[in-house]
Amino acid sequence: MATSRDDFGIAIRSALLQRGAKQKFSLFVLILASILIFTLDNLELRSVKVLRGVINDGIYRLSAISSSPISFASASKSFLSTHLNVHKENEELKKKIEVLEKKSFDTLYLQTENNQLQEVLDLDKTTAYSTIGAKVMLDKNSPYLNSVVINKGSNVGIKLGMPVLSKGNLVGRIVEVNYISSRILLLNDLNSKIPAVISPSGEQAILSGIGQKNPTLEYLPDSFQNVDDLTVYTSGKDGVLFPGISIGKIIKDSDDENDNEERIMVKLFSDPTQILYVNVVLDKSNDEEAK
Amino acid sequence: MAINVKGFKDSLLRSLPLIILIYVSISEFQTQFYFWKIFSFNLQFIIIYYWVLRDPSILGYGFIFLCGLINDVVLSLNLGISPLSYLFVSLVAAYIRTATVRSTLISDWFTFVIAIMGGNFITFILIKNFSNVGVNYTDFFYNSLFTFILYPFFWGIFELYKRGISLRVYD
Numbered sequence: 001m002a003t004s005r006d007d008f009g010i011a012i013r014s015a016l017l018q019r020g021a022k023q024k025f026s027l028f029v030l031i032l033a034s035i036l037i038f039t040l041d042n043l044e045l046r047s048v049k050v051l052r053g054v055i056n057d058g059i060y061r062l063s064a065i066s067s068s069p070i071s072f073a074s075a076s077k078s079f080l081s082t083h084l085n086v087h088k089e090n091e092e093l094k095k096k097i098e099v100l101e102k103k104s105f106d107t108l109y110l111q112t113e114n115n116q117l118q119e120v121l122d123l124d125k126t127t128a129y130s131t132i133g134a135k136v137m138l139d140k141n142s143p144y145l146n147s148v149v150i151n152k153g154s155n156v157g158i159k160l161g162m163p164v165l166s167k168g169n170l171v172g173r174i175v176e177v178n179y180i181s182s183r184i185l186l187l188n189d190l191n192s193k194i195p196a197v198i199s200p201s202g203e204q205a206i207l208s209g210i211g212q213k214n215p216t217l218e219y220l221p222d223s224f225q226n227v228d229d230l231t232v233y234t235s236g237k238d239g240v241l242f243p244g245i246s247i248g249k250i251i252k253d254s255d256d257e258n259d260n261e262e263r264i265m266v267k268l269f270s271d272p273t274q275i276l277y278v279n280v281v282l283d284k285s286n287d288e289e290a291k
Numbered sequence: 292m293a294i295n296v297k298g299f300k301d302s303l304l305r306s307l308p309l310i311i312l313i314y315v316s317i318s319e320f321q322t323q324f325y326f327w328k329i330f331s332f333n334l335q336f337i338i339i340y341y342w343v344l345r346d347p348s349i350l351g352y353g354f355i356f357l358c359g360l361i362n363d364v365v366l367s368l369n370l371g372i373s374p375l376s377y378l379f380v381s382l383v384a385a386y387i388r389t390a391t392v393r394s395t396l397i398s399d400w401f402t403f404v405i406a407i408m409g410g411n412f413i414t415f416i417l418i419k420n421f422s423n424v425g426v427n428y429t430d431f432f433y434n435s436l437f438t439f440i441l442y443p444f445f446w447g448i449f450e451l452y453k454r455g456i457s458l459r460v461y462d
Contacts, residue, residue: 007390015385027385030356031378037360038371042421052370059317059364066318138365145366145424176367183367190425211427 053178060149060181064137129242131165131279132156137181139273146189146209150278153178158280161240165279169269170194170234170245174280182280186272187247188215196247197235201225204235207247207266213273214251217264224264226250232266242281304456308349308449312338316358317365331430332437333407335362336380337445340406343384344399346453355381368424372417376410383409396446403442407435 016028040048082089134150152158154177162174164184172192176183185192192209196217203224205217217232230250236243248268315334335358342350359374366373383406391398411431418424 011386011390014389015382018385018389024351025353025356027352027378027382030352031375031382034356034359034371034374034378036371038369038375038417038421041370052364056364059361063317063365066314070318147367190427191423211430 056176056178057153057180060138060178067138129165129279129281130283131281132158134182134278134280136276136278146186146192146211146272147172147175148184148186148275148278150182150184150280151180152280153180153182155179157282158182163234163241163245163281165245165281166270166275166277168246170241170247171268171270171272171275171278173241184278187268188213188272194241194247195235195237196232197243198250199231199233201230204237205232205264207232213271214248214265214267217250217266220264226252226262226264245281301456305349307452308338308342309351309354312350312354312358313361316362330437331434332441333434334445335377336407336410336438337442339377339380340384340403340442341399341446341449343381344388344394345449347385347388352378352381369417369422372414372422375417376413379413380406380410396443399446400439400442404439407438411435 016026016031018026041052132152134152136148137151138149158174158177160174160177163170164172164174170187172184172186172189173194174182175185187194187207187209188211189209190211192207192215194207196205196207197203198205198217201224203221205220207215208218209215232247232250234241234243234245234247246269248266251265251267252262312335315338339350339355343352343355355377356374359372359377360370362368362373363370383402387394387399387402415426415431418426
């Protein structure tokens with residue numbers, strides 16, 4: 001028994017300390033170095049943060065270049081499949097155009113009516129934000145991480161927590177800022193929690209990512225009724241995001257039909273897997289600027 | 292001149308596992324290679340475990356450490372999490388190499404479970420205690436399972452590759 005324990009100790013010691021013929025460092029030294037780096041990174045010292053920002057910028061650029069073959073392969077696959085389905089798509093599009101033409105007349109009427117009503121009620125028509133456009137460099141959608149890296153950073157005034165829009169709808173918020181790049185945590189990420197308000201009922205909830213395509217609504221009141229055509233907006237209760245940014249429509253969770261507890265899912269207006277260009281909201285324009 | 296070209300070719304062939312490891316760490320492979328909502332695997336673990344076990348002269352510990360740091364930056368984890376996890380896998384592989392006289396696929400495969408479990412356990416503990424990142428345990432479980440299942444497949448490929456370039460097994 002004692003011999004067996006000795007053998008184990010010798011083998012472990014040898015594995016940890018032996019450098020071998022072509023090894024420049026022993027495992028023991030590198031494990032110590034990893035612990036040291038981990039500790040320094042967790043201490044969040046300013047110098048370490050700056051250093052990490054520089055490393056991030058460099059590696060994101062390299063990563064974008066090295067990922068290009070994979071991105072090209074997926075783009076080619078998508079291009080081919082799109083062309084194969086072009087006839088079917090054409091028929092569908094014709095039908096859609098008919099519907100949209102009808103809707104455009106309806107919209108025009110509603111827009112006119114809305115303008116008249118706003119004038120009457122003297123509502124705040126300011127929806128303008130001062131934003132900065134950015135391009136998505138890296139798309140990291142996986143079960144562990146739903147975030148994207150954009151090509152703008154603190155050099156243009158981006159700060160932590162700023163909301164990010166795609167086609168005018170919220171897609172996420174800034175969680176990491178480097179000098180020339182930033183990371184956006186998408187709404188469907190496991191760590192994303194956004195205070196939201198449901199329109200027109202006005203109920204408050206928390207929009208939580210669950211690692212799937214659509215996020216869910218949590219902390220809804222018991223009296224909440226899931227009816228059609230409910231839209232979700234930011235409530236701005238956290239004091240970080242601006243209120244009234246459109247997020248998506250409420251849908252029923254089709255995956256968990258057998259589940260006793262029905263989840264309220266939100267279909268996002270801007271598909272987080274399809275974004276290429278985004279607008280980072282730097283500030284909300286004041287009323288005068290918007291007018 | 293001919294000797295130099297041959298030397299360069301040999302050196303390039305011997306460095307291929309390292310090049311693949313660096314590429315996998317730096318590229319979007321880990322996040323892009325994800326199908327049917329459950330299928331993903333950790334190629335870094337497989338490469339590190341196999342080459343440290345079968346021929347450590349191919350894959351230096353320093354490079355493994357560096358690839359871990361790159362992976363942390365790409366995945367936005369706290370620096371040091373992946374290096375510790377990868378070095379643990381290397382430690383298990385180095386221990387198995389020292390403790391066993393003759394390794395076979397079966398023995399490699401089953402000891403790989405310890406490396407996967409330990410490596411992922413380190414990642415879990417560090418993320419849970421020192422980071423705000425949330426972890427989906429089911430997906431991590433599937434990732435570990437497929438990493439384990441696919442090991443013999445990569446073992447076969449690497450064995451053929453090793454024989455193909457006539458590498459001598461480290462003693």
